[in-house]
Structure formats: structure tokens, C-alpha cells
Amino acid sequence: MKIQAALAFASNGPLSIETVDMAEPGPLQIQVKLVATGLCHTDLNVLANPAMPWPVLFGHEGAGVVEKVGSQVSKVAVGDHVIMTTSSCGKCPSCLSANPSYCTRFRELNMSGGKTCEGGCTHQHDAKPVFAGFLGQSSFASHLLTSERNVIKVDADLPLDVLAPLGCGIQTGAGAVLNTLQPHPGSSLVVFGAGGVGLAALMAAKIAGCGQRIVVDKVQSRLALAEELGATHVIDAGSADVMAAINEITGGGADYSVEATGIPAVMEQAIAALGIGGSVVLVGIAGAQASVSFNPTIVQSKKIKIQGSIMAGAGGVPDLFIPKLIGYWKAGLLPVEKLIRYYPFDQINQAIHDAHDGSAIKPVLRLP
Numbered sequence: 001m002k003i004q005a006a007l008a009f010a011s012n013g014p015l016s017i018e019t020v021d022m023a024e025p026g027p028l029q030i031q032v033k034l035v036a037t038g039l040c041h042t043d044l045n046v047l048a049n050p051a052m053p054w055p056v057l058f059g060h061e062g063a064g065v066v067e068k069v070g071s072q073v074s075k076v077a078v079g080d081h082v083i084m085t086t087s088s089c090g091k092c093p094s095c096l097s098a099n100p101s102y103c104t105r106f107r108e109l110n111m112s113g114g115k116t117c118e119g120g121c122t123h124q125h126d127a128k129p130v131f132a133g134f135l136g137q138s139s140f141a142s143h144l145l146t147s148e149r150n151v152i153k154v155d156a157d158l159p160l161d162v163l164a165p166l167g168c169g170i171q172t173g174a175g176a177v178l179n180t181l182q183p184h185p186g187s188s189l190v191v192f193g194a195g196g197v198g199l200a201a202l203m204a205a206k207i208a209g210c211g212q213r214i215v216v217d218k219v220q221s222r223l224a225l226a227e228e229l230g231a232t233h234v235i236d237a238g239s240a241d242v243m244a245a246i247n248e249i250t251g252g253g254a255d256y257s258v259e260a261t262g263i264p265a266v267m268e269q270a271i272a273a274l275g276i277g278g279s280v281v282l283v284g285i286a287g288a289q290a291s292v293s294f295n296p297t298i299v300q301s302k303k304i305k306i307q308g309s310i311m312a313g314a315g316g317v318p319d320l321f322i323p324k325l326i327g328y329w330k331a332g333l334l335p336v337e338k339l340i341r342y343y344p345f346d347q348i349n350q351a352i353h354d355a356h357d358g359s360a361i362k363p364v365l366r367l368p
């Protein structure tokens with residue numbers, strides 16, 4: 001079928017909305033008509049990678065309505081409202097131990113470019129292959145192909161343009177706290193970076209009952225939003241001595257820290273901010289070449305735990321976790337809409353611009 005898709009033709013180039021041919025769903029595939037899609041920093045990080053086989057169709061926070069299902073699909077039916085997350089195999093040791101975010105076939109399933117079993121590709125532009133199936137979706141389009149393990153059915157009365165970012169950014173921040181860190185009530189937790197992931201971590205820290213919820217960022221408007229979302233303390237990294245401020249608030253170091261900037265120097269701060277027995281979770285994406293240094297004696301003597309987290313986090317299963325997050329949203333505990341700025345689909349380049357300069361925390365594109 002013919003779809004409208006925002007293609008990237010070059011590294012860091014503008015996206016261009018083009019007519020693209022998309023294959024019919026295979027036996028295990030699901031065709032979704034998009035209603036909304038979030039824009040995530042991972043889209044921008046990969047858009048900046050010159051080694052990608054252009055053109056590429058990005059987007060991985062899609063939400064929409066099931067339009068067609070393959071003959072072997074039983075999880076959803078035509079007309080169901082769904083949000084989507086990344087793909088996993090369901091059969092590897094990670095998937096079988098309730099850790100699908102760490103599927104051993106993650107790269108193959110999420111970054112193969114939309115190859116079909118027959119060796120062709122699902123998307124073509126001017127009879128040339130398009131790298132699609134990005135993170136199991138390629139949601140910057142009117143329609144996409146996905147599979148059962150990517151979709152989470154949601155009630156038809158819920159606003160898909162609010163729930164779309166639950167598939168990646170919100171799930172990642174909340175999963176890092178609620179599933180990976182699991183902070184105890186009354187504890188102190190510092191979030192470094194008040195973007196979409198960091199603010200989702202903050203909301204999760206409040207849900208978990210953390211007593212001191214400290215947010216560090218350089219942008220005043222983000223710190224103000226953090227206070228509105230439940231930060232008990234905010235620290236302006238542009239003017240304050242961050243470590244001294246954290247030590248003073250927590251009385252010698254935090255119980256938990258969440259690193260959501262992806263900047264190695266900030267990761268080092270997130271480790272240094274911990275007190276005795278503290279745990280840090282690294283969530284921000286620093287890139288394949290990055291490295292972080294820490295003092296092993298301090299890590300040993302303070303019994304510090306350093307962990308990573310992606311997507312739903314440790315022991316997080318999107319099919320269970322995303323409905324839980326929707327429950328928090330309904331109860332007013334996860335006000336995702338306060339992070340969102342909406343754009344019509346044809347303003348996608350403006351959304352990218354505003355995500356880059358930080359003026360939009362979570363851009364969401366509405367499809368016509």
C-alpha cells in the first residue's frame with residue numbers, strides 16, 4: 001500500500017514527507033494506522049550516524065489503531081487501539097526470565113531495516129529500499145508494520161496522543177526507577193537531566209515514595225517543571241556546586257541516582273553523588289565510543305552499585321508494565337501531558353529542532 005512517511009535521506013538532514021510503498025502484513029505482522037508518535041532522542045542519535053543506509057524511516061513511540069493483522073496474529077484484532085514498544089524474541093534466556101528489554105536478539109529484531117523473509121524489504125521509495133522497522137516500528141508515517149510482541153492494547157477511550165511516549169521515553173525513565181532501582185520509601189534520589197526520561201524517573205520516584213527527590217539540570221524552565229512534578233529540591237548545574245548541594249541536602253550522599261543526560265562527566269557525578277550503599281542507574285545514551293572513569297576505592301568503601309537500564313528495565317515486561325503506567329496516569333501520578341508539546345506531522349522538522357535545542361521536552365506528532 002501507499003503510505004506517507006517522513007524519510008531521512010542523509011545524516012542530520014531534514015526529513016521529507018514522501019509517498020512510500022509498504023508491504024502487506026506477513027502472517028505474524030500487524031498493520032497499524034498511526035494516530036500519534038513521540039519523538040525520542042534515540043531517533044536523533046541514529047539520525048546523526050553517517051553510517052546508516054539512507055534513506056531511513058525513524059520513529060519508535062507510535063500509537064494508533066490496528067488496521068490489518070496477519071493470519072497467525074491472535075493478540076490484537078482490527079480496530080484495537082495500541083501503543084508500541086521495541087521488539088523482542090520471546091524465546092531467549094532474557095525474554096524467558098521476564099527481561100525482554102535485554103533480548104539477546106535486540107539488535108537483529110530492532111535494527112535489521114525491515115528485511116522480509118524472502119530477502120526483500122518492507123518499505124520502498126521510488127523502487128529503492130528504505131531502512132524501516134526501526135526499533136520494531138518506524139512510526140514517522142501514516143501506517144507501520146509491527147508484530148505481536150511490540151503492541152500493547154489499550155482501552156479505546158484513552159488518548160493515544162498522550163500515551164504514545166509510554167512506549168519508549170516514559171517507560172525508560174519510570175522503568176529505571178520502579179523496576180531497576182526499586183528505591184525504598186523515604187529514601188533520597190537524585191535525577192541528573194530533566195528531559196523526558198529524567199522527568200519520568202522523577203515522577204516514578206514520587207510514586208515509589210522517595211522522600212528527597214532532587215533534580216539537577218542547567219535549564220531553569222526544566223527545573224521549574226521538575227518542581228511542579230514533585231521535585232523536593234532542584235539544583236542549577238550551571239551555577240551551583242552540584243556535589244556540595246547534594247551532600248548538604250542528603251547529609252552525605254544520596255541513596256539513589258539516575259543519570260539521564262548520557263554525558264560521561266555527568267555519569268561520573270551521578271556515581272560521586274551517592275552515599276554509603278548507594279545505587280546509580282545509567283539511562284542516558286552516551287554512544288559507543290564513550291567511557292566513564294570512577295575511583296574504585298570509593299566504590300568499594302561505599303559499597304556502591306552501578307547499574308544500567310533500558311526500556312522497561314530489570315524484570316520489566318512492557319505487556320505488564322505499560323498498563324501499570326497507564327494506571328498511574330489515570331490516577332494523576334504520571335502526568336505525561338505536562339512534558340508534551342504537540343506538532344502536526346508535517347511540522348516534524350520543527351519538532352526535531354525544538355528537541356535539539358531543548359525547548360520541547362517530549363515532542364509528539366499528530367498524524368492527519
Ligand SMILES: [Zn+2]
Binds near residue numbers: 092095096105
Ligand atoms: Zn529474546
Ligand SMILES: [Zn+2]
Binds near residue numbers: 042
Ligand atoms: Zn526512544
